[in-house]
Amino acid sequence: MYAVTMEEFEGNPDRTAVSIEPIELIRRVAEARDREALTRLFQLFAPRIKSMMLRLGADQAQAEDLTQEALLTVWRKAHLYSPEKGAASTWIFTIARNLRIDLVRRHSSKPWVDLDDVELASDAPLGSDTVEQSQIIARVAKAIEHLPVDQRKVVELSFVQDLAHSEIAERIGIPLGTVKSRLRLAYERLRPLLEDLH
Amino acid sequence: MTIAFHPDISTLMAFSAGTLEEPYAVVVATHVAMCEACREQKKRIDTIGGAVLASAGEAAMSPGALDRLLARADDSIELTRETSRSKAAADSRLPAPLASRLAGGLESVRWRWSGPGVSVADLPVSPGVDGRLMLLRVAGGRPVPEHSHGGQELTLILQGAYQDRFGRFGVGDIADHDEDVEHQPIAEAGQDCICLVAVDARLSFRNRVIRALQPFFGL
Numbered sequence: 001m002y003a004v005t006m007e008e009f010e011g012n013p014d015r016t017a018v019s020i021e022p023i024e025l026i027r028r029v030a031e032a033r034d035r036e037a038l039t040r041l042f043q044l045f046a047p048r049i050k051s052m053m054l055r056l057g058a059d060q061a062q063a064e065d066l067t068q069e070a071l072l073t074v075w076r077k078a079h080l081y082s083p084e085k086g087a088a089s090t091w092i093f094t095i096a097r098n099l100r101i102d103l104v105r106r107h108s109s110k111p112w113v114d115l116d117d118v119e120l121a122s123d124a125p126l127g128s129d130t131v132e133q134s135q136i137i138a139r140v141a142k143a144i145e146h147l148p149v150d151q152r153k154v155v156e157l158s159f160v161q162d163l164a165h166s167e168i169a170e171r172i173g174i175p176l177g178t179v180k181s182r183l184r185l186a187y188e189r190l191r192p193l194l195e196d197l198h
Numbered sequence: 199m200t201i202a203f204h205p206d207i208s209t210l211m212a213f214s215a216g217t218l219e220e221p222y223a224v225v226v227a228t229h230v231a232m233c234e235a236c237r238e239q240k241k242r243i244d245t246i247g248g249a250v251l252a253s254a255g256e257a258a259m260s261p262g263a264l265d266r267l268l269a270r271a272d273d274s275i276e277l278t279r280e281t282s283r284s285k286a287a288a289d290s291r292l293p294a295p296l297a298s299r300l301a302g303g304l305e306s307v308r309w310r311w312s313g314p315g316v317s318v319a320d321l322p323v324s325p326g327v328d329g330r331l332m333l334l335r336v337a338g339g340r341p342v343p344e345h346s347h348g349g350q351e352l353t354l355i356l357q358g359a360y361q362d363r364f365g366r367f368g369v370g371d372i373a374d375h376d377e378d379v380e381h382q383p384i385a386e387a388g389q390d391c392i393c394l395v396a397v398d399a400r401l402s403f404r405n406r407v408i409r410a411l412q413p414f415f416g417l
Binding site for chain 2: 039072091179183
């Protein structure tokens with residue numbers, strides 16, 4: 001489970017040479033309530049979550065608070081994470097994004113988090129062997145950067161800015177059908193990178 | 199279960215991003231719960247979302263942030279609702295996302311007559327939500343009434359089957375149609391066809407008007 005992977009994910013060569021996959025850290029939190037593992041998760045993810053919050057328009061204090069809440073949620077819900085659901089970092093960033101959505105829309109009309117919880121209740125063993133997830137994430141992130149600009153834009157507006165497709169259409173002044181076809185094209189380009197995701 | 203018809207990729211992407219309105223999200227979640235292929239597809243899409251979110255760079259946390267986190271990280275594990283929900287779902291023949299909204303199963307639905315061979319039942323959605331979530335029951339051999347005249351419409355088959363020019367839609371199949379699609383589904387002879395349908399709120403308003411004008415047509 002020890003793997004030299006976060007460097008690639010982080011794009012930061014200064015980090016210690018050997019790091020532990022987030023998936024293993026989450027497993028330790030879930031099974032052993034391991035505070036050292038939580039500390040590592042904080043070091044890996046807090047600066048990235050905070051940066052994401054700032055990019056979404058939160059101010060410094062809000063971004064700090066939301067980051068704290070996200071990691072606390074990881075601590076409390078670690079037992080609900082299942083590798084079957086996808087990469088650990090995806091799970092963590094999604095928790096963070098949903099906290100932000102909840103804050104912005106107190107009366108959130110979205111059942112998304114609930115529905116996700118239902119799916120999360122899986123019998124799959126935690127920490128079963130998976131492809132090194134952070135490498136896949138790093139590859140996909142790089143591929144997204146290389147998408148044609150118009151495709152990348154709709155992907156970002158959808159996943160980061162939380163805009164519905166009709167809102168994206170309005171925002172950039174294109175027909176709804178074009179938003180959907182750009183998303184489909186983006187997916188087709190990225191899909192080959194995602195095939196070995198288990 | 200052989201599922202032939204799936205949501206459009208762009209619909210699954212909106213579902214993954216959390217931007218579908220509740221009625222649509224419930225229909226997609228129910229399909230995903232029934233469809234292995236779409237669970238895999240959704241996992242891939244979730245990874246795209248994770249990668250987009252992960253590419254935001256880094257911002258230094260304030261001094262003491264880690265200590266504050268550790269101080270709050272007590273030993274309590276959050277017991278979330280899904281445990282009881284999953285149990286409720288296990289007792290039901292319905293997929294979990296639907297079972298949680300339809301406690302007594304399909305047998306307990308209070309159908310409302312809506313035309314010859316057709317009945318409907320609205321399912322609860324959160325206050326202020328745009329869109330309408332409903333069950334539609336059509337007797338075997340009867341045409342399925344058009345449930346919208348524009349906007350996105352998602353129809354998931356829960357029981358029975360219908361046919362239209364796209365083919366045969368059986369249990370688990372989802373019809374993900376844009377506004378410009380014209381089709382006339384006919385329920386297969388035999389068992390009632392029961393569908394879970396999400397439509398735009400404005401459209402259901404329009405449907406109410408149509409219903410008032412034409413009691414034997416529309417919903």
